[in-house]
Amino acid sequence: MPSPMTDSVTVHMAASPDAVWDLVSDVTRIGEFSPETFEARWTRGSTGPEEGAWFKGHVKRNGVGPTYWTLCRVVAADPGREFGFTVMAGDRPVNTWRYRIEKASDGVAVTESFELDANPALRLYWTLLGWARGRTNRKGMRTTLERIRAVVESPA
Numbered sequence: 001m002p003s004p005m006t007d008s009v010t011v012h013m014a015a016s017p018d019a020v021w022d023l024v025s026d027v028t029r030i031g032e033f034s035p036e037t038f039e040a041r042w043t044r045g046s047t048g049p050e051e052g053a054w055f056k057g058h059v060k061r062n063g064v065g066p067t068y069w070t071l072c073r074v075v076a077a078d079p080g081r082e083f084g085f086t087v088m089a090g091d092r093p094v095n096t097w098r099y100r101i102e103k104a105s106d107g108v109a110v111t112e113s114f115e116l117d118a119n120p121a122l123r124l125y126w127t128l129l130g131w132a133r134g135r136t137n138r139k140g141m142r143t144t145l146e147r148i149r150a151v152v153e154s155p156a
Helices: 017-024 027-033 120-152
Strands: 006-013 037-043 054-060 067-078 082-089 092-104 107-116
Touching: 006 120, 017 092, 017 107, 017 120, 027 037, 027 054, 027 120, 107 120
Parallel strands: none
Antiparallel strands: 006 107, 037 054, 054 067, 067 082, 082 092, 092 107
């Protein structure tokens, strides 16, 4: 059974695994899809999606604010299968986001998920406010995946 500090949403897409991976792994396009992160750029010498690469995401929390930058490290970069990154607070992981892509008979099933680090501060936060943040994350994941689907399913 999954931890209460994690959740996921899956959306079917009539697309190839590579087409979906190309979108989810291109962090410079995140603003097209995410309702909270409106831009991102590779940083610390990184230029593309590979394990260990770094990028910064510009976030507008809950779509209304506050607005801030987050530093992220790529933890999974398996073309056509998975892209994942961890949001960092200093040198500590806070939240890991993943996109898993599985072949289906007529396209792919794409799952976006998050998992909060199980440190004591985050456990307390999730105990007090997890119900609200979890709902926001779930809605945001569905929005993100539906926007990606609209792009990959649109005629070329």
